[in-house]
Amino acid sequence: MAEVTGFTSARMLIIENTTVVDGEIQGDNLILITREGTQIDAGSVRGPIGPVGPKGISVPLGTIIDFYGTTAPAEYLECNGGAFDPLVFPDLNAHLSGNTLPDLRDMGTISRTATFAVGQTKGSANATVPEHQHSSSLAAPAHQHPFTSGPESARHIHHGNAENYWMDGPPNMRIVNNGTQVGINSLAGVTTLQNETTHTHSGNTGNQTATALSGSIGNVLGAAVAAAGANYHPVMAVLKCIKATL
Secondary structure, rough: OOOOOOOOOHHHHHHHHHOOOEEEEEEEEEEEEOOOEEEEEEOOOOOOOOOOOOOOOOOOOOOOEEEEOOOOOEEEEEEEEEOOOOOHHHHEEEEEEOOOOOOOOOOEEEEEEEEOOOOOOOOOOOOEEEEOOOOOEEEEEEOOOOEEOEEEEEOOEEOHHHHHHHHOOEEEEEEEEEEEEEEEEOOOOOOOOOOOEEEEOOEOOOOOOOEEEEOOOOOEEOOOOOOOOOOOOOOOOOOOEEEOOO
């Protein structure tokens, strides 16, 4: 007759201590950990290598970006005009033909042209207006200025060739030469002076020959603008950074 052996307390303790309660990946292998701390290497858990996927799109070396921050992100350097280590960034050194970063502080960028090469700068935030002139050339054609006065009833002067005739109203006419009265004539019985009462004056200034008008408004002396940055259009500051690695 077979003998049945039961689980003793010692056997139960062995089973409990060798029970796996934890595990972790170390390299490619799964390491199991028992209750008493023994590590059991369960072997590699890495699956077979799959096919190589398509190459991702990368930012080209030398690309300049606007970055909202105070330090350049990874693989970028701030465009502050400083020097960088050509041994650390050999590709950028070759791309820039040297280890000096472009200086884009307080500066914007525009597209190059046939006469404005990459890397050239121009313009100023604090420009000075140079000394200059604004020339003009006009011509005044021959013309007339007609005139007609309103009804004249008050005492006034009629200018003659040598003397001034001051119409004082009937019955007298005062004769004035250069502001000095030289005589008083009575108008009684005079029929040749008809406008001693209310009347008007009309005529024109006569024909004027064409006249050329030319010249300039004068020199405008160069002067600095009133305040630093006065030539800016509205802007916001960002960090200009250049891609430093491939």
